[in-house]
Amino acid sequence: xxxRQAVKAYLDLVSQxxxxxxxxxxxxxxPHTVExxxxxxxxxxxxxxxxxxxxxxxxxxxxxxxxxxxxxAILKYLATAYNVPDHWYPKLPEKRARVDEYTAWHHENTHMxxxxxxxxxxxxxxxxxPNPEMLxxxxxxxxxxxxxxxxxxLKRQAFLCSDDxxxxxxxxxxxxxxxxxxxxxxLKNRPKLLSWRSRVQSSLSDSFDEAHDIVYRMxx
Amino acid sequence: xxxxxxxxxxxxxCRSVYIFTKKNNIQFDHKKITLFxxxxxxxxxxxxxxxxxxxxxxxxxxxxxxxxxxxxxLAEKFHTPDHWYPADLQKRARxxxxxxxxxxxxxxxxxxxLWFNLLIPKAMGVEVPKEKIDNAVEDFDGSLKLFEMKFLQxxxFIVGDQxxxxxxxxxxxxxxxxGAGMDVFENRPKLKAWKDRVRxxxxxxxxxxxxxxxxxxxxxxxxxDPKKMDPLKPKVLKYFLS
Numbered sequence: 136x137x138x139r140q141a142v143k144a145y146l147d148l149v150s151q152x153x154x155x156x157x158x159x160x161x162x163x164x165x166p167h168t169v170e171x172x173x174x175x176x177x178x179x180x181x182x183x184x185x186x187x188x189x190x191x192x193x194x195x196x197x198x199x200x201x202x203x204x205x206x207x208a209i210l211k212y213l214a215t216a217y218n219v220p221d222h223w224y225p226k227l228p229e230k231r232a233r234v235d236e237y238t239a240w241h242h243e244n245t246h247m248x249x250x251x252x253x254x255x256x257x258x259x260x261x262x263x264x265p266n267p268e269m270l271x272x273x274x275x276x277x278x279x280x281x282x283x284x285x286x287x288x289l290k291r292q293a294f295l296c297s298d299d300x301x302x303x304x305x306x307x308x309x310x311x312x313x314x315x316x317x318x319x320x321x322l323k324n325r326p327k328l329l330s331w332r333s334r335v336q337s338s339l340s341d342s343f344d345e346a347h348d349i350v351y352r353m354x355x
Numbered sequence: 356x357x358x359x360x361x362x363x364x365x366x367x368x369c370r371s372v373y374i375f376t377k378k379n380n381i382q383f384d385h386k387k388i389t390l391f392x393x394x395x396x397x398x399x400x401x402x403x404x405x406x407x408x409x410x411x412x413x414x415x416x417x418x419x420x421x422x423x424x425x426x427x428x429l430a431e432k433f434h435t436p437d438h439w440y441p442a443d444l445q446k447r448a449r450x451x452x453x454x455x456x457x458x459x460x461x462x463x464x465x466x467x468x469l470w471f472n473l474l475i476p477k478a479m480g481v482e483v484p485k486e487k488i489d490n491a492v493e494d495f496d497g498s499l500k501l502f503e504m505k506f507l508q509x510x511x512f513i514v515g516d517q518x519x520x521x522x523x524x525x526x527x528x529x530x531x532x533x534g535a536g537m538d539v540f541e542n543r544p545k546l547k548a549w550k551d552r553v554r555x556x557x558x559x560x561x562x563x564x565x566x567x568x569x570x571x572x573x574x575x576x577x578x579x580d581p582k583k584m585d586p587l588k589p590k591v592l593k594y595f596l597s
Contacts, residue, residue: 189505190456201445208451216444228431229417235424240406242458272597287405 141166142213145187145195147174149316149353151249152206153194154309154346159210159302161342163219207238210302222299233296237288237303241310245284248277249310256317277321285327293334300338308335309346316353358383359413361403363390364568367462368422370527372410374557374565375426375520379435383412391478391579393586423454426520438517449514453506453521457528461502464495465531469572470595472535477576479584481592495532502529503545511552518556526553527565534569 144160146153146169160167172178172193179191188195188204195202196209198216203209214224225231251273255266284307288295295303311332314321322328336343344351360376360383362369376383388394388409395407404411404420411420414432419425430440441447468491471483502525506513513521529550532539540547554562584591 190501201448203448203452205452205455207455208448211451212444212448215447228428231431232417232419232424232428235427236419236421239421239423239454239458242455243463247459283406 139166140199141168142199143168143170143197145170145172145184145193145197147172147179147193148346148349149174150193151246151309151313152306154312154350155206155305156194156196156209156213157346158309158339158342159213159223159305161345162339163213163217163223165213165217165219207241207302207306210305211238214302222297222301223305224302225297230297234301234303237295237301238306241303241306244280245307245310248273248280249313252277252319252321253313253316256314256319281321281325281328285325289327289331294331300335304331304335305339308332308343312347312350315350318354356415359386359403360384361386361388361400361409361411361413363388363409364565365390365572366409367466367527367531368524369410370530370565370569371520371523372412372422372425374523374527374561375435375439376429377561377565378557379429379433379439381429381433381435391584391587396586423520423524426523430520438514438519439523440520441514446514446519450519450521453513454524456506457524460498461495461525461528464491464498465528467491467595468495468532468537469535470591472532472537473573473576474584475591475595478579478581479588479591480581481588481596483596487596492537499529499539499543499546503543507545507549512549518553522549522553523557526550530566530569534572536573 142160142165144153144156144167146157148154148157148171157169159165172184174193178184179188179193185191187197187202190204192204194206194209195204196212197203198212203212211224213219224234252270255270255273259265284295288303292298294300295307311322311328322332358381360372362373362385364370364373373385375381388400390409394400395409400411401407403413403418406420408420410422410425411418412425412429419428427440429435440450468488471488471491475481475483506521506525510516512518513525529539529546540550
């Protein structure tokens with residue numbers, strides 16, 4: 136790693152996957168710089184940013200000329216490139232497969248439904264476009280996802296994929312914090328997930344609160 | 356140690372796992388599940404995958420779902436050729452990047468077209484509003500444009516000169532609307548050329564065999580008992596039409 140330049144992360148901490156990347160970089164003391172891109176100000180649609188990522192999405196990672204998008208790809212890349220503790224993305228195939236299984240499932244489940252709740256509860260009403268029906272549906276879908284997180288992933292383990300924290304927990308926890316922006320704690324009546332969240336927060340030291348500062352400040 | 360793989364080749368992620376294992380001569384016990392029969396809700400299958408989704412594997416005592424995770428696991432356990440899931444960090448990251456992106460883009464939009472254009476109206480007898488169909492086609496078109504611009508560019512395959520899991524997952528998803536009679540490759544020469552390359556790399560016979568169930572769907576639906584899909588109807592309508 137001698138002479139290796141710091142990686143550059145393009146982030147907007149309002150975005151759940153961006154927070155996961157920042158927490159991972161900080162928690163593992165990976166040398167990095169952060170370039171803030173404000174989605175609300177349309178900074179992800181500038182010609183400059185589009186050149187970097189034509190998908191106009193965040194997060195983006197740049198490692199000495201190598202540009203990578205998609206938070207789970209970024210996290211897996213960093214976990215391997217920087218030789219972080221094994222529990223994040225275990226080398227043993229059966230343990231790794233559990234993390235890969237969660238990160239695949241995450242897209243159309245945790246991420247999709249949380250994003251929908253955030254859109255309909257926080258973003259659209261602020262643009263004068265509330266849709267209570269869609270919010271109800273999103274909350275109902277999210278409820279189903281939370282049931283699955285508890286019963287199929289967490290079960291009787293300390294963390295989603297094993298008894299140790301992994302990339303899966305990091306991605307999931309950042310999502311589950313998002314509805315706090317709209318003043319809603321979706322884990323309120325779910326003691327199992329509440330204690331999981333505490334465990335995750337404790338494992339992540341200051342980096343968790345630092346990344347979520349924006350969420351705490353947005354809480355109504 | 357025996358490897359059981361639960362598949363219904365109507366399903367895109369099942370096809371990618373099927374093609375991957377066959378192409379790499381990985382011996383497995385092919386457990387056929389017919390999604391339209393609702394047999395994924397049976398007690399036996401519930402022990403393999405509580406989520407009741409396909410594909411699923413059981414290797415000894417180890418059960419796993421999610422096609423992407425399954426193929427990464429099998430690639431490692433059966434030491435498949437490196438190009439499928441390269442050890443090189445940056446090439447692997449490119450594969451992961453595509454596999455991640457496709458979940459909420461090509462996969463969803465391609466899937467919708469098959470359900471909206473064929474299965475919901477013809478197999479379930481429920482009309483789909485034209486607006487929804489048009490939106491699905493537009494979204495799919497948008498995804499294909501992004502696919503060509505960002506992932507394929509001017510390379511023969513997504514990661515470069517060789518086929519990988521990214522191409523395999525992409526091709527089975529992009530084929531899905533063909534099952535509804537949509538000519539996905541019309542006016543898309545670059546995409547067609549890539550598909551032909553992928554089909555050749557996989558082996559035309561294996562590719563065609565894997566897609567047979569999908570491509571005969573339009574015919575099969577004509578003789579399908581409409582009541583057959585009744586158990587699935589509420590879930591499907593809620594997921595796609597609400």
